[in-house]
Amino acid sequence: MAKAHVYQRDHVNTDEIIPARYLNTDDAADLAKHCMEDLDTEFVKKVQPGDVIVCGDDFGCGSSREHAVWAIQGAKVGAVIAQSFARIFYRNCINCGFYPIELHGALEKINDGDELEIDYQGGTIANTTQGTTIAFTPLPDFAIEIVNDGGLLEHIKRQKEKGKGQNDR
Amino acid sequence: MAMTITEKIFARAAGKPSVQAGDLVNAKIDLVMCHDVTTPPAISMLKAHGIDKVFDRDKIVVTPDHFQPPKDIKSAELHKRLDTWAKEKKITHYYKLGRAGVCHALLPEQGHIRPGEVIVGGDSHTCTYGAFGAFSTGIGSTDLAAAIATGILWFKIPASMKFTLTGSLPTGVYSKDVMLEVIRRIGTDGALYKAMEFVGPALKEMSMEARMTITNMAIEAGGKSGIIAVDDATRAYLDGRLKDKSDYTVFESDPDAEYVHKDTIDCSALEPMVALPHLPSNGQPISLCAGLAMDQCYIGSCTNGRIEDLRVAASILKGKQVAIRTIVVPATPVVWKQMVDEGLAEIFYDAGCVISAPTCGACLGGFMGILAAGEKCISTTNRNFVGRMGSPKSEVYLANPATAAASAVEGKLADCRNYL
Ligand code: SF4
DSSP: OEEEEEOOOSOOBHHHHSOGGGTTOOOHHHHHTTTTTTTOTTHHHHOOTTOEEEEOSSBTBSOOOTHHHHHHHHTTOOEEEESSBOHHHHHHHHHTTOOEEEOTTHHHHOOTTOEEEEETTTTEEEETTTTEEEEOOOOOHHHHHHHHTTSHHHHHHHHHHTTOOTTOO | OOOOHHHHHHHHHHTOSOOOTTOEEEEEOSEEEEOTTTHHHHHHHHHHTTOOOOSOTTSEEEOOOTTSSOOSHHHHHHHHHHHHHHHHTTOSEEOOTTTOOOHHHHHHHTTOOOTTOEEEESSGGGGGGGGGTOEEEEOOHHHHHHHHHHSEEEEEOOOEEEEEEESOOOTTOOHHHHHHHHHHHHOTTTTTTOEEEEESHHHHTSOHHHHHHHHHGGGGGTOSEEEEOOOHHHHHHHTTTOSSOSOOOOOOOOTTOOOSEEEEEEGGGOOOEEEOTTOTTOEEEHHHHTTOBOSEEEEOHHHHOSHHHHHHHHHHHTTOOOSSEEEEOOSSHHHHHHHHHTTHHHHHHHHTOEEOOSSOGGGGTSSSSOBOTTOEEEESSSOOOTTTTBOTTOEEEEOOHHHHHHHHHHTBOOOGGGTO
16 A cells, blocks of 8 residues: 655656755665655655655656656655656656656645555556545556566667567557 | 648658657657766666667767766766766767866857757756757656667657747846746746747847757756757857768748747847746846845856856956855856956956856756855856755745846846946
């Protein structure tokens, strides 16, 4: 069971997710210690493996630093649900094999502390605290393929092995 | 079918007669920009996946800039990884300390940016290069790794927004103010996934440097790219600079191309703007915010660290004293030398400023001017997020170089028009 950590905020940016003062390393475990630090200094203390971050619009805006995704993955966050995502962050998630869940009205449908169960195949979130089932728009098929392969590079490697050529689609 | 300039560039790169917004394509990459924060992880990923080649050693430009020279042991390790790789792969255009500079100022200056091409870089402000009629966008480390290895990336063709800049810039108003106004109007996600195309008579009067300030900040409106078509000023800038002297392709939007949003900005009606904390969209005319006390002034970055910007700042600082600590960061070694040759360095010294080596430095809260809790900085950079230049309790105010210089003199947000 995953617990929702809800931030009633739009435009949570990459500087808040992982401040630049920690960009002198790309070690996920190191980065994880500072995940969301400039938004919520308590976050790493309270997050449990599999927990979910829930935010408003434009999550991950700002820098192209994939470190933001690595910090979140490193902190063992199970998913990020946002009303919308900034473009580079969204693409970075897919490339890292991390499923970004876009959910309109997320902040009204999920409260802080709610217990969630996510069905990626079916594209639904069961909010067991509120007893509701919420549908989200699944990723396009090619993106799901990349996520399922564990990220873009693994995907490219597998495509090559299948003889499909680099990145062919 | 009618196409925008962006669609035409992608049609060429994807080897198709035409493409339209929303299409997914595999596009050939013409140039990849690499720096010291996002490239070392990309290199490690490639190693981990047993991929040991670069698609074209002539088409990868490497310039360590974020922590340049390295500020601590960890950043030194990043530089070392980058250095070892660049040498091993015999990267043709590798700018080492002494020639390295802030990536988005350095690549155009050194003649790497060619119109009509598809350019990616491991940095969100890679959109800067769109000032030259190229498609250019920032990517993360995994995409960077894929681009370095294969020279191909998938793209969803962005829909375009058209911003027509009319009138001409009044004294004290610069292209930075135009862009702060655009972002104020549409918000930091107003251009999400979109290409921002800038047209109009006001652009004709702007130098390439000024145009780069506009496309640089496309990402601050969430844009995938910013683009300005080639004109005589572009050609004049490129002549004599381009490393690859072969012909480049000039694309233009068809008159009946489709735009999802159109807006007109009358530049004559603008005032110098300041974007208040903590979003670039919090722009306000200086008349509404003048007088607020500052602790630091930062003049530099890929947005406003070029020679033109230093000239503007120096014209105000000449013969005056700064009232707050003021850090001047020429964006590249060439800008640094020009600053010295033109006597600007002396003006900055006399005024009481400190001059740094070319680096991203404090722009991203790296080093060379970090803010303490409660401090306020007037800055010519592009981003004023929480903690951007240091303590999460500090504040960054974005402005043009003239406003920054005038504010340094007064120690508070000041109207540069009183000095021009
Ligand atoms: S100067 Fe600032 S915005 Fe520009 S590339 Fe460097 S850190 Fe990024």
